[in-house]
Amino acid sequence: MTFQGGGPLDTSSVSGGGGGGGGMGRIALGGGAGLILTIVALLFGINPGSITGGTGTGSGVSSQDAAELDAHIRSCTIEKANTDDVCRIVATVNSVNKVWSEQMPGYTEPKTTIFSGSVSTGCGAASSATGPFYCPADETAYFDPSFFATLRQMGGSDGPLAQEYVVAHEYGHHVENLTGVLAKGQRMGSQGPMSGSVRIELQADCLAGVWAYHADKGPDAMLEPLTQEQIDSVIQTAKAIGDDTIQGAGSNPEGWTHGSAQQRSRWFTIGYESGDQRQCDTFATNDL
Template identity: 80%
Template sequence: MTFQGSGPLDSGDVSGGGDGGGGGNGTRIALGGGAGLIITIVALLFGINPGNILGTGDSGTPATNNNSAASSINQHLASCTIEMANTDDMCRIKATTISVNKVWAGLLKGYTNPKTVIFSQSVHTGCGAASSSTGPFYCPADQTAYFDPTFFATLKRMGGSDGPLAQEYVVAHEYGHHVENLTGVLRKGQRMGSQGPTSGSVRVELQADCLAGVWAYHADKGPNAMLEPLTKAQIASVIQTAKAIGDDTIQGANSNPEGWTHGSAAQRQRWFTIGYNGGDPKRCDTFATNSL
């Protein structure tokens, strides 16, 4: 368990979406896991056609959302309670967004809540088409974070943890991108390029890891904290997950830093830890150093 208390969860800004099928119109990008997954998230985040990076030439035309899939997800979300957030992936995502919003509202002047869409298989976004194989991502064009809960099983196969806090870290990371959008960091990153060991993309992603650590530091503190006191084992599950999604881990022995988009396993672990040790977002300025 990580969430404490009982009763229903606030509706918040979480809703359902997705077509619920395997379709699309044939031009939507078909993606596997690994490096393709990470590159595509960066492409959506940076406003780039993923086909241009992956060499597919696909236009990424969005699939049309199906109301029945969205309706089913919305019904499930409406039934969520705090207790269910400890056992149910959708409810855990919803509860985490509430916790992250509470933390950032107190840390960042002018903070506004993003929207969150939980989808099935494929979804139309303000940044173009996305599918389950894209993985979780934040779209600055519509200020929305997108999650297909089946990603958590993929993450475990990649060597990450399926523990509750590891899943919550994934949500907090995407909300970190929203903070970066509000502070202008995303635009700064876009000007510095989308690939390479010191690229804007790597700096943006490592900062989002650090901001997720900031959230984790604050989330179990205070009389209204939603999380129970975090344990060393739970933090270790996050570190395990950050390692699993490092560029060098995913790309393997032949990893070329010039193709990195998110940073190495060691960097991702380091920057989450920087944020978690003290909870000071000012320490998350990955653009002020070349010692990433």
Template identity: 75%
Template sequence: MTFQGSGPLDTSGVSAGGGGGGGRIAMGGGLGLVVTVVALLFGVNPGDIMGGSGSTGSQQVSADQSELQERIDSCTTIEQANSDDVCRLIATKNSLNDVWPTLMNGYTDPDMKIFSGSINTGCGAASSAMGPFYCPSDETAYFDPSFFQELTRMGGSDGPLAQEYVVAHEFGHHVENLTGVLAKGQRMGNDGSVRIELQADCLAGVWAQHADDGPDAMLAPLTDDQIASVIQTAKAIGDDTIQGSGSNPEGWTHGSARQRQRWFTTGYESGDPSRCDTFATDDL
């Protein structure tokens, strides 16, 4: 359990989606398909790399979207977030939108779209193969709940806080979008991408530090084991872990396992967003 209390969940700004193009990955940089797909996990802007092609059966898309919307609508209490992945996504959004206004002037709530298969976004057509992502054009974070099963197969934790870290990372990109860091990093190629991703990991750690503060906090006091589940997940999705022994740091887009663990820990231990300035150091 990570969420506490029996109060209501706020589902405003959360909706089901689907029906985008087939979500063809536009390969580039000499990367193979598997590496390209995995490197996009927790990516920033699918419009830069996606091209809509193919089609999805409209009846199936409609059925999937309807089912997901029913699941969203059924998430009425915080308690449900401890047993249902969709409700956990929503509860984490609620918690993030409680915490970030206390840490950042001018914070605005992003939208959340929960989808299956493929979806049209402000950044282009996207596929579940991308994993979770944030689109700055429509200020929306996108999640296919089936990603959590894939994350476990990759060696990540199936613990609830590890799933919440995924959401908090994407909301970290929203914070970066609001501060202008996201646009800055996107102009810098792979090095900028790594710094963006590590900063989002750090900002996720900042949220975790504050999310269980006070008697009205949505999260119960976090345990060492829960934080370890996030560290395990950060390690599993490091570029060097994913790419294996032939990994080339010059081709990294998200940072090594050590870097991802380090920056989440920096955010968690400090609770200070100013400690997350990955653009101010050469020691990532």
């Protein structure tokens, strides 16, 4: 278990979307943990779908259309969030919004769309192959739960906190959008070890760590006290989606978009150990 307590979840900012197939469209900038899959696939002339596949999860969401997903979302409770991938996303949204509303003056909640197959966004069309991403144009985070199965295949953890880290990372991009960091990073280039893209992604990892620090604190905390084993599952996942891990032997830093395995795990740890958003300024240092 990760979430404690019981009762319904706030689903007011979460909706179902997508359904069916669909090709790749224009991809959102500032995409998160899974977006690197599509970038690498396109660089090597591979169909992104051949990497990510179309498999569903234990939640059985791979063939659900928007209406079915909406009904699924509305049925979510805290208890279900401990066993159901869709409800785990919803519960994490509740927790992340709670933490950032307390930690960041002027925080406004983004929207979240849980989709299956393909989805239309303010940043263009996307498919399951895109992985989780945040679109600043419509201030919405998008998740296809089938990505969690792909994440396990890549060597990431199948633990619940690892999945919650993916959600918190995308919400980190929303925080960056509110502070202006997202736009700043986009002006600094999309590839290279010191690029704006890498700085954006590492900061989102750090902000996910800040969320984890606060999420189990206080009398109204949604998460049970986190264990070192759970934190280790996040570190495992962060390393599995590092640029060098995915690209393998001979990885060229000039093509990086998200940062190395060591960098991603390091910046999550900085956020988690400090609990301080100010420690996440990846634009103030070249020691990434």
